[in-house]
Amino acid sequence: MGLIVQKFGGTSVANAERIHRASLRAIAAKEKGNQVVVVVSAMGDTTDDLLDLAKQVCEFGPTKINPPKRELDQLLVTGEQVTIALMAMAMQALGHQAISFTGGQIGLLTDEAFTKARIQSINKQRIFEQLDEGKIVIVAGFQGVTPEGDVTTLGRGGSNATLVALGAVLKADVCENYTDVDGIYTADPRIVKQARKIDRISYDEMLELSGLGASVLQTRAVEFAKKYNVPLHVRNSQNDHEGTWIVSETPIMEHIVVSGAALKKDITRITFTEVPDRPGVAAKIFSEIGSANIVVDDIIQTINEEKTAYISFTIDKSDLPDARPVVDRLVKEFGGATNVVFQDDMAKVSVVGVGMRVHTGVAGRMFKALADLSINIENITTSEIKISCIVKREDGPRALQAVHDAFELHTTH
Amino acid sequence: MGLIVQKFGGTSVANAERIHRASLRAIAAKEKGNQVVVVVSAMGDTTDDLLDLAKQVCEFGPTKINPPKRELDQLLVTGEQVTIALMAMAMQALGHQAISFTGGQIGLLTDEAFTKARIQSINKQRIFEQLDEGKIVIVAGFQGVTPEGDVTTLGRGGSNATLVALGAVLKADVCENYTDVDGIYTADPRIVKQARKIDRISYDEMLELSGLGASVLQTRAVEFAKKYNVPLHVRNSQNDHEGTWIVSETPIMEHIVVSGAALKKDITRITFTEVPDRPGVAAKIFSEIGSANIVVDDIIQTINEEKTAYISFTIDKSDLPDARPVVDRLVKEFGGATNVVFQDDMAKVSVVGVGMRVHTGVAGRMFKALADLSINIENITTSEIKISCIVKREDGPRALQAVHDAFELHTTH
Numbered sequence: 125m126g127l128i129v130q131k132f133g134g135t136s137v138a139n140a141e142r143i144h145r146a147s148l149r150a151i152a153a154k155e156k157g158n159q160v161v162v163v164v165s166a167m168g169d170t171t172d173d174l175l176d177l178a179k180q181v182c183e184f185g186p187t188k189i190n191p192p193k194r195e196l197d198q199l200l201v202t203g204e205q206v207t208i209a210l211m212a213m214a215m216q217a218l219g220h221q222a223i224s225f226t227g228g229q230i231g232l233l234t235d236e237a238f239t240k241a242r243i244q245s246i247n248k249q250r251i252f253e254q255l256d257e258g259k260i261v262i263v264a265g266f267q268g269v270t271p272e273g274d275v276t277t278l279g280r281g282g283s284n285a286t287l288v289a290l291g292a293v294l295k296a297d298v299c300e301n302y303t304d305v306d307g308i309y310t311a312d313p314r315i316v317k318q319a320r321k322i323d324r325i326s327y328d329e330m331l332e333l334s335g336l337g338a339s340v341l342q343t344r345a346v347e348f349a350k351k352y353n354v355p356l357h358v359r360n361s362q363n364d365h366e367g368t369w370i371v372s373e374t375p376i377m378e379h380i381v382v383s384g385a386a387l388k389k390d391i392t393r394i395t396f397t398e399v400p401d402r403p404g405v406a407a408k409i410f411s412e413i414g415s416a417n418i419v420v421d422d423i424i425q426t427i428n429e430e431k432t433a434y435i436s437f438t439i440d441k442s443d444l445p446d447a448r449p450v451v452d453r454l455v456k457e458f459g460g461a462t463n464v465v466f467q468d469d470m471a472k473v474s475v476v477g478v479g480m481r482v483h484t485g486v487a488g489r490m491f492k493a494l495a496d497l498s499i500n501i502e503n504i505t506t507s508e509i510k511i512s513c514i515v516k517r518e519d520g521p522r523a524l525q526a527v528h529d530a531f532e533l534h535t536t537h
Numbered sequence: 538m539g540l541i542v543q544k545f546g547g548t549s550v551a552n553a554e555r556i557h558r559a560s561l562r563a564i565a566a567k568e569k570g571n572q573v574v575v576v577v578s579a580m581g582d583t584t585d586d587l588l589d590l591a592k593q594v595c596e597f598g599p600t601k602i603n604p605p606k607r608e609l610d611q612l613l614v615t616g617e618q619v620t621i622a623l624m625a626m627a628m629q630a631l632g633h634q635a636i637s638f639t640g641g642q643i644g645l646l647t648d649e650a651f652t653k654a655r656i657q658s659i660n661k662q663r664i665f666e667q668l669d670e671g672k673i674v675i676v677a678g679f680q681g682v683t684p685e686g687d688v689t690t691l692g693r694g695g696s697n698a699t700l701v702a703l704g705a706v707l708k709a710d711v712c713e714n715y716t717d718v719d720g721i722y723t724a725d726p727r728i729v730k731q732a733r734k735i736d737r738i739s740y741d742e743m744l745e746l747s748g749l750g751a752s753v754l755q756t757r758a759v760e761f762a763k764k765y766n767v768p769l770h771v772r773n774s775q776n777d778h779e780g781t782w783i784v785s786e787t788p789i790m791e792h793i794v795v796s797g798a799a800l801k802k803d804i805t806r807i808t809f810t811e812v813p814d815r816p817g818v819a820a821k822i823f824s825e826i827g828s829a830n831i832v833v834d835d836i837i838q839t840i841n842e843e844k845t846a847y848i849s850f851t852i853d854k855s856d857l858p859d860a861r862p863v864v865d866r867l868v869k870e871f872g873g874a875t876n877v878v879f880q881d882d883m884a885k886v887s888v889v890g891v892g893m894r895v896h897t898g899v900a901g902r903m904f905k906a907l908a909d910l911s912i913n914i915e916n917i918t919t920s921e922i923k924i925s926c927i928v929k930r931e932d933g934p935r936a937l938q939a940v941h942d943a944f945e946l947h948t949t950h
Contacts (some may be wrong), residue, residue: 140590140593140594140597143594144594144597147597174619177553177619177623178622178623178626180553181553181556181557181623181624181626181627181630182626182627182629182630183630184553184557184560184627184630184631185630185631185632186632188630189626189629189630191626192625192626192629194636195622195623195625195626195629195636195637196622196626198618198621198622198625198637198639199618199619199622199623199626201618202615202618202619205611205612205614205615205618206587206590206612206615208611209591209608209609209611209612210590210591210594210608210612211594212605212608212611213591213594213595213602213604213605213608213609213612214594214595214597216595216602216605216608217594217595217596217597217598217601217602218597218598219598219599223607223608224608224611226611226688228641228686229686229687273641273642274642275639
């Protein structure tokens with residue numbers, strides 16, 4: 125009938141029994157007449173266990189080092205490779221033809237940005253050959269290979285990038301993303317009890333939510349899905365409920381003002397003070413930070429009376445070890461009175477909805493909700509379909525609850 | 538000064554601390570001015586743990602299957618890949634340049650005999666490039682890749698095959714094999730308390746001993762070392778003692794009648810009875826067994842008065858699952874009164890020494906030692922430099938002790 129790409133995350137393949145259940149799901153899709161490609165993550169806590177080992181061996185020298193990235197990727201890709209082999213065995217034990225492939229084996233080429241590589245191409249021929257022979261094809265998520273043959277990883281959650289890239293290249297009818305939750309929620313249900321599962325959401329809204337801390341899908345995967353118009357279905361591997369469909373925007377979606385809210389808990393703010401105000405200073409900062417493969421958002425720049433600039437931006441807390449040496453070098457280079465302040469106790473609360481394009485007063489409603497709880501807003505950024513406020517990390521959960529209530533996200537309108 | 542290839546087995550890299558120690562040893566060799574290539578096995582029990590997982594997922598169907606071999610290799614190679622990455626990190630933490638390579642990344646090509654593949658070639662260029670840049674190169678043992686890109690393993694103990702193949706291709710001055718024992722012993726010290734470490738032994742003697750159950754080095758590795766005349770030094774990773782040197786034969790070695798004794802505990806004997814005595818029957822049996830990649834030894838064939846043949850041979854017990862379907866098919870094909878008997882309770886005790894070429898009475902001395910203990914000899918095979926007796930498995934340890942005593946192997950003569 126069609127071609128389905130299914131992805132099972134770490135909790136859905138955490139042990140032999142769950143690998144068995146995931147296998148049955150793929151086989152069921154195959155028996156309905158579909159061609160089936162399966163993407164898997166590492167089993168359960170495997171990746172964390174490997175990271176622990178890496179940390180241990182990096183403490184042996186006179187000074188502790190960060191795990192070197194090429195070797196870290198060489199290490200981490202083994203997690204997914206274990207899962208693909210076991211799943212292929214499980215399917216064969218169940219009497220079905222199946223074959224496993226690493227990223228390298230399907231020619232999933234990436235650039236050389238170890239630990240956060242970007243997919244450049246996939247050799248679909250080997251996959252189609254196997255599908256045409258009636259096999260279920262199982263692909264290791266999260267990993268690729270450089271043209272030189274070094275293995276790379278696609279960053280945390282990179283298995284979703286693999287899912288969507290395969291969906292695009294193979295022109296799949298649907299990409300099913302199996303996780304341990306029922307779909308995308310109006311907010312993180314661990315923080316907001318009344319959070320409600322969303323039935324349909326547009327790529328653009330999902331893009332904003334992913335970038336803002338909704339952890340089910342990473343931004344890059346959604347970008348890819350949007351670009352190639354691949355429908356994504358996020359669902360629970362433990363039941364048969366319909367999950368959340370992520371699809372192209374339709375006019376009816378604009379009736380909903382706000383589709384969801386999100387909280388990003390681990391934000392670090394870096395502030396340069398008294399930067400000499402000459403042309404190209406900001407460009408220099410952000411090109412150097414960018415060269416270190418660090419994503420920056422929420423940039424503020426102001427000029428004071430003494431003609432020096434104040435430049436502030438936020439990054440993911442996990443990028444701080446990479447950012448710090450770049451920042452320190454820049455401060456030295458600027459010289460004079462330039463100084464830098466690191467604040468790693470920030471969070472960002474956001475609301476997202478394509479309905480903002482046609483409805484007014486959304487920002488005011490959000491700010492009032494926060495003000496009513498005396499939560500201080502440190503910074504505001506907006507796009508056409510989202511509003512974000514930087515707050516103190518300790519205020520994050522209360523802030524998320526407040527905006528969820530303010531826009532009545534627990535009910536469908 | 539030279540080029541050294543070092544290999545660390547599973548117990549020598551069983552945890553972060555041991556990886557640290559192995560790294561220090563490689564660095565010490567580097568700091569003496571050598572170029573250093575390191576081959577590593579999987580950490581401790583990793584391979585067994587992976588095999589357990591494979592067994593679990595192979596029990597999900599209506600009938601339990603043996604793990605399919607391509608997928609088993611896809612699974613098992615991850616063990617060594619984890620070790621190379623961690624060791625490269627450990628060395629970098631210690632302030633030294635190091636880079637890890639999987640079998641595939643150094644173009645270690647093999648045939649397609651999954652789980653017991655044979656090395657066909659190695660692309661030494663990538664290794665030399667890195668050595669010339671001053672790096673220690675760390676290679677995953679036990680694994681290779683087919684021209685198609687499927688990963689393969691070289692059989693149990695295959696890391697030694699990697700060690701010696703690298704030694705040969707890179708024209709190393711020495712291959713150091715680090716294990717958890719001080720070297721090669723005159724017999725397994727766990728069985729024979731008085732066993733003595735051998736200082737020097739010839740390739741041919743080591744070849745016989747390896748094939749006969751001395752587990753430190755597998756036969757294929759020694760064959761390769763002999764063919765390319767690579768000196769092998771087997772030593773303990775926990776101390777600095779000289780170990781056992783395995784080298785070309787010298788005339789002085791012939792002064793020692795018997796260099797060592799060995800016990801192979803897991804022998805299965807397969808006996809075809811009443812096989813129709815027509816030309817080509819034996820050839821058929823052994824070519825089919827050979828096609829299944831099973832090593833056969835101790836073949837006996839006799840013809841009885843009724844003009845039917847009795848054909849008996851022994852195999853490694855671990856090869857029985859592969860041998861059984863072939864044997865059953867042959868029995869059907871031969872038809873008539875042909876029958877087959879499997880005996881999986883056999884062992885083989887052997888003595889080895891190049892001195893046998895010039896000394897007489899060796900066989901008699903061995904048989905007398907066994908007869909004195911009323912141990913029944915089920916079969917005898919000899920080569921120019923070894924004598925083997927098949928005995929019941931339960932008699933194995935006593936038999937080994939008896940021949941060790943008879944040839945006074947606990948003392949140097």
